[in-house]
Amino acid sequence: MTSPEKKRKKKTTTNPSLKPSLLLPPTPQSTPNPDLPDDLLLSCFARVSRLYYPTLSLVSKSFRYLLASPELYQTRSQLDRTESCLYVCLSLPPDPNPRWFTLCRRPNQTLLTKKKKKKKKKQSSNLLVPITCPHSTPVRASFVAIGSDIYEIGGLVNGVPSSTVSVFDCRSHSWHQAPNMLVATEKPQAMAIDGKIYVRGAEHLHTPSICVIDSVLYLHHQGEFKWFDNKERDGRILQGLLYGLAGLPKFFSCSTTCSQIQLADYGGKMAVLWDRHDRSSDCKGRKVWCAVITLERRSSKEIWGRVEWSDDSEAVLEVPGSVAFVGVVAATL
Template sequence: MTSPAPESNSILSLPDDLLMNCVARVSILYYPTLSLVSKSFRSLLASPDLYKTRSLLDRTESCPYVCLRLQSRENPSWFTLCRKPDQALTNMKKKPKPSGYVLAKVSIAHPPPLQSSSLVAVGSNIYNIGGSNPTSSSSLSKFDCMSHTWSEAPSSPVEMFTASAGVLDGKIYVVGSCEDEDSKSLKDTFEVFAYNPKEGKWHQVIMCDYTDSNAYCEIENVLYSVDKLFYGIEFKWYDTEVSRWRRMEGLVLPGTPTHHVRLANYGGKMAVLWEWEEEHLTYSWGGDKKKIWCAVITLERRKNRGIWGKVEWFDHVLTVPGTCALQKVLVATV
């Protein structure tokens, strides 16, 4: 029998540069699990140098972040998609093999209040337009998806109400009503401002109508949305050539969704998260709970036949209290 390997031969005994090079090659989907190994790993995974190494090695990935409000009066909780270790299944004939994806909670000290329509992701950061007051504010806060910390960013030049934000060409476009200086009431039109993260500056753009961006996403210059039907979730896309919405072919997700279905551009694919209440699911101390489901859909544009969707995988990724509300899904690049 051979003696156990000494501690000096463990992976943590490797030189820092070599260890960082190894971890940088691991998929970001395994980082939540790696953070549980030790304090040293948690520190390494929050290091900016690790993500610089990932960039140099061309290992950057799209990473979904999910914002949930577990209780109505609580600040939101954040989760990220991760891979769980492979597990053997005992009854494969009755149960399909799970995808292996789950939502892992992100530890964040003092997350700020927010409204879901004011959250956007650019690069490795998530921006919250609204700061401490989600209904009226000019402030801007930034969530670093590498270190999982919030910080303040330059404020908007104008106080905005009912703000909704989106991203185009790496710039953040914010639509919101503004107060009329003479009447002290809200203007009927909406101001549009663009924030350039690279410059750290705001720019006024145009006036336009307000729209909620929660249940929409843009992928390769095509706008997608969903219809919640009795028998499942149906997808549609906006055809700019004929100026109307069209049904996506070949795809309807099963289940009966509740109020919240959220879409996001997941590296050219579509990430879909939705709530699915099941009456028989109850906590041991009473009260309903529901499941959060996730699907990743590949998209194909066929000549003269519209856009077809194919489910790459879908699975139950988290069980939450019945009071939980799915707020937003954002995809950062880390």
């Protein structure tokens, strides 16, 4: 007689004539995803807002390479998908060399921040992020942006007025020299109008902040925003700007805390940056704040401004010591 073990073995003996696929489920095999052509990836990336690029760069090394390539920005330009990117040059003593920052905005954030009771510290949605661009910026130089290039004009080099013009390529974060000006200027005021740069010497070292948007000059002076054009040479008040909820922070109107205010053309909107004491550090440090204002011309004598984005609870940059604005411009990328 056969033992029970032998009987069980016989019962489980497989028929060699049966195919293995009929007895056991097929073993799943991983099929490698085919690599997408770079041209296709560039076309996809160019259609996505730059706000998502930091997240996309985490996917793979090839993604990081393409997102940092000049070809991406050429594709964005060809597809008319360019965006304005704010660049800020700051002096941060005791460092003698000014440092460059860019405004990094998180996607899908509420544009207007409303006052709410905070149970925990809120993480800022917008930050000034430092960028690497080794370069010695002249003292009192002026800056303008045309396309993706930022022009650094004049200033003082070793205490002597300079006629040099340097260009910062925002796509590659590299500098190169441009032809010099005909006249050296110690404290130039430069403007870009219709793709041309106009430079004049400043009459005073301390001048009000100005910017040109759609051929209209905007100015902030003594707590007021004004605008000028060829028809309104005396200047008119920019209407509609409120302080407090759904407007500029209340402390913006306090001249005792805001020592500097800078304006810039931010893709047809007006970017406003200012600094004030950091009360959390016993006023030893400073905080830099930012707001974006949309502009609407309602008549030949009336322009209204509306605060599109501002955050009265979180600054875009905190520094332990003093800070001074050297230049604020917006490039197109």
